Amino acid sequence: MNIIKxxxxxxxxxxxxxxSQHAVSLNADEAYDVNVRVQLIWGTNGENPYPDKLKELEDxxxxxxxxxxxxxxxxxxxxxxxxxxxxRTKRIRISRKCELELTFTGDSNLEIKLFGEGKFVNKxxxxxxxxxxxIIAGDDKNDTAWFxxxxxxxxxxxxxxxxx
Amino acid sequence: MPIKNNNNEIGDSELVDSARHGDTVAFGELIGRxxxxxxxxxxxxxxxxxxxxxxxxxxxxxxxxxxSQFNGRSSFLTWINRITINLCLDCLRRNKRFNAExxxxxxxxxxxxxxxxxxxxxxPTRRLERHELRERIDEALQQISHEHRTVLILHxxxxxxxxxxAEAMECSIGTVMSRLFYARRKMxxxxxxxxxxxx
Amino acid sequence: MIDxxxxxxxxxxxxxxxxxxxxxxxxxxxxxxxxxxRLHAELNSIQELLHHNELDHPLPEDKESFxxxxxxxxxxxxxxTSRVPNRxxxxxxxxxxxxxxxxxxxxxxxxxxxxxxxxxxxxxxxLGGESIEPEAANASFITFKSESAKLSVVWVDTKSSPxxxxxx
Numbered sequence: 202m203n204i205i206k207x208x209x210x211x212x213x214x215x216x217x218x219x220x221s222q223h224a225v226s227l228n229a230d231e232a233y234d235v236n237v238r239v240q241l242i243w244g245t246n247g248e249n250p251y252p253d254k255l256k257e258l259e260d261x262x263x264x265x266x267x268x269x270x271x272x273x274x275x276x277x278x279x280x281x282x283x284x285x286x287x288x289r290t291k292r293i294r295i296s297r298k299c300e301l302e303l304t305f306t307g308d309s310n311l312e313i314k315l316f317g318e319g320k321f322v323n324k325x326x327x328x329x330x331x332x333x334x335x336i337i338a339g340d341d342k343n344d345t346a347w348f349x350x351x352x353x354x355x356x357x358x359x360x361x362x363x364x365x
Numbered sequence: 366m367p368i369k370n371n372n373n374e375i376g377d378s379e380l381v382d383s384a385r386h387g388d389t390v391a392f393g394e395l396i397g398r399x400x401x402x403x404x405x406x407x408x409x410x411x412x413x414x415x416x417x418x419x420x421x422x423x424x425x426x427x428x429x430x431x432x433s434q435f436n437g438r439s440s441f442l443t444w445i446n447r448i449t450i451n452l453c454l455d456c457l458r459r460n461k462r463f464n465a466e467x468x469x470x471x472x473x474x475x476x477x478x479x480x481x482x483x484x485x486x487x488x489p490t491r492r493l494e495r496h497e498l499r500e501r502i503d504e505a506l507q508q509i510s511h512e513h514r515t516v517l518i519l520h521x522x523x524x525x526x527x528x529x530x531a532e533a534m535e536c537s538i539g540t541v542m543s544r545l546f547y548a549r550r551k552m553x554x555x556x557x558x559x560x561x562x563x564x
Numbered sequence: 565m566i567d568x569x570x571x572x573x574x575x576x577x578x579x580x581x582x583x584x585x586x587x588x589x590x591x592x593x594x595x596x597x598x599x600x601x602r603l604h605a606e607l608n609s610i611q612e613l614l615h616h617n618e619l620d621h622p623l624p625e626d627k628e629s630f631x632x633x634x635x636x637x638x639x640x641x642x643x644x645t646s647r648v649p650n651r652x653x654x655x656x657x658x659x660x661x662x663x664x665x666x667x668x669x670x671x672x673x674x675x676x677x678x679x680x681x682x683x684x685x686x687x688x689x690x691l692g693g694e695s696i697e698p699e700a701a702n703a704s705f706i707t708f709k710s711e712s713a714k715l716s717v718v719w720v721d722t723k724s725s726p727x728x729x730x731x732x
Binding site: 265266268269288289290292300302315319322323325327329330332333334335336337338339 | 625626633637640641710712713714715716717718719720
């Protein structure tokens with residue numbers, strides 16, 4: 202009899218633990234509607250001048266850029282994982298000179314405002330499919346270029362995570 | 366309520382009344398008046414520009430949504446400041462920067478290194494420029510843990526009592542007292558250099 | 565060495581958190597214990613130092629644009645919860661979607677037809693347009709889309725627009 206009681210108590214405990222973990226994960230998922238990855242990238246035909254600062258871009262995105270643009274090498278300058286709620290705007294600084302305002306407007310639509318040295322440059326509205334990237338880019342010195350890549354990330358990375 | 370051309374002549378409570386009736390211009394005036402202070406409080410707790418901007422923005426939106434709950438017993442600034450503080454604490458909890466089980470924290474709260482520190486009394490003679498002094502204090506605040514800094518900010522800068530801090534931080538009054546004590550002692554050590562410089 | 569309980573009492577005394585009886589006990593401790601007095605002096609001086617000496621961290625962006633952004637969001641949220649009857653919403657959505665599609669097709673065709681744009685592009689693919697809203701009068705840019713690479717690109721002409729290179 203005592204064994205049955207103990208088994209019941211154990212079962213209740215297991216169910217309670219599972220339920221509480223589920224509740225916690227639900228809460229975490231509710232925090233943001235989408236997660237956007239923003240990567241600042243530098244494209245060049247030369248070598249990496251700052252190996253300690255600039256990381257080789259991941260192959261998948263590098264291949265995409267290579268298939269479209271003329272540069273041979275692409276290095277990641279910074280990366281930001283940003284959680285967004287629908288119709289809420291977040292402003293982030295991606296470099297000393299450049300800031301972005303991001304607004305998730307529902308479905309897969311992202312509104313991006315670009316600021317250079319504090320001045321508004323342009324606003325872009327992009328619909329970005331799950332495996333797509335949206336790019337804002339421009340020329341840089343000595344025949345190099347900068348790229349800002351935007352992509353939606355799977356929901357488990359729910360919090361702003363400035364990796365560098 | 367019609368808004369006069371010069372909104373500076375209007376008190377916060379009148380602007381709040383107008384905002385309650387859906388007047389976003391009046392609410393915008395409140396934002397213009399207090400956005401620096403709200404950002405400052407968010408930054409002082411979060412120590413991160415982007416988090417602070419997010420939170421101050423969120424605080425204004427929450428304030429708008431909850432205007433009907435503002436009873437006018439405190440000032441509007443105090444009220445929205447509390448909203449901001451709560452958002453910061455929520456964010457720190459989400460980021461798990463508050464980790465009650467952290468061994469370091471248990472060590473600190475039960476005395477840890479700070480209990481062994483010699484007593485330091487900064488000399489209050491005025492020598493440094495006030496801004497420089499504030500910068501030094503800010504740098505010292507940067508060096509203590511989130512838990513200790515937050516208690517210190519809520520007590521010294523916001524004037525909250527132990528009980529209010531305990532409620533906001535979801536901990537016991539005893540924990541608040543311990544954190545405050547060791548935060549102050551740590552600050553005394555970090556600012557002991559001011560002594561040699563005439564402070 | 566005074567124990568931790570007494571240390572916290574001295575602090576609570578300083579913070580005005582003790583009852584009259586508690587204050588009396590700490591007064592007696594301070595009168596008879598030099599270490600307690602030193603601790604009291606340290607806590608008191610750090611409290612005075614912090615009071616009125618909080619560094620201001622002002623909003624790091626233009627206050628007007630911050631205000632505009634928030635009030636704009638409030639209006640958007642207000643509109644979101646109002647007035648269009650549910651019956652009409654699907655029709656409005658369809659009209660909006662059709663208009664957007666037409667605009668995108670027009671923008672795509674226009675960018676393909678525009679010879680100066682095709683001269684400027686650094687890419688070797690120029691396939692389609694994207695929805696874009698130029699607000700800075702002197703900002704110029706071109707847009708294109710690579711279906712194969714799954715990339716939508718907005719290329720900002722940095723020679724004529726005020727954008728500074730974000731690299732640095």
